[in-house]
Amino acid sequence: MKIWAVIFVLASSCLISEVKAAESINPTSVLAKKTTIFSQSTNGKQIAVSKAEFGLKKVDPSGKANFIPTNRVLLQEGNTYGWRIELKDYQSEVSWREVLRLPKPPETWGTDDGENFSISKDGTTAVTKRIQSVTDGVIENFWTIAPGDPLGKYKIEVYIDNRLVGSFEFELVAALENRR
16 A cells, blocks of 8 residues: 555655646647747757747748738638747757648648658648758748638647747638727
8 A cells, every 4th residue: 555655655756856847838829929848859869949929921023921910810812820939049950740620621631741741540640750940040830721711719739849949820811800
């Protein structure tokens, strides 16, 4: 009996310390939010996240891409939405995984280059895995709205080395809803 009591006390203290740690690094920002999350990369260097944000990518006539933070995306073919995560003092490659959840299945799923991409059996969740070079301390991924994408609430979670580093909830809205 004493052994079980010791195991219970040790397990409880580990769980409580994990809960406290998770509370202090809550990365669930929709818009720009400073946060610090540490993860160990495959090359052994520690990765710290200093900013995680969700928004639209707009390209101006000169070809320059601009990022506009938002949590409402107009359901218009060609609009591009996604996330950017700023890594503190990190300029190497990083392996990340993105989980995209839709309110219902779209008419089609697809990626540009056949990357490591899978879809759930019910068609509402896509998982993308990528190794990406960090450019100016930033990693990012964007999706382009296609015909048949559903209206409603979406969620994207981003993981580095199986550690949640960004969670974004947003909504695809019809043109009239967006003008409120």
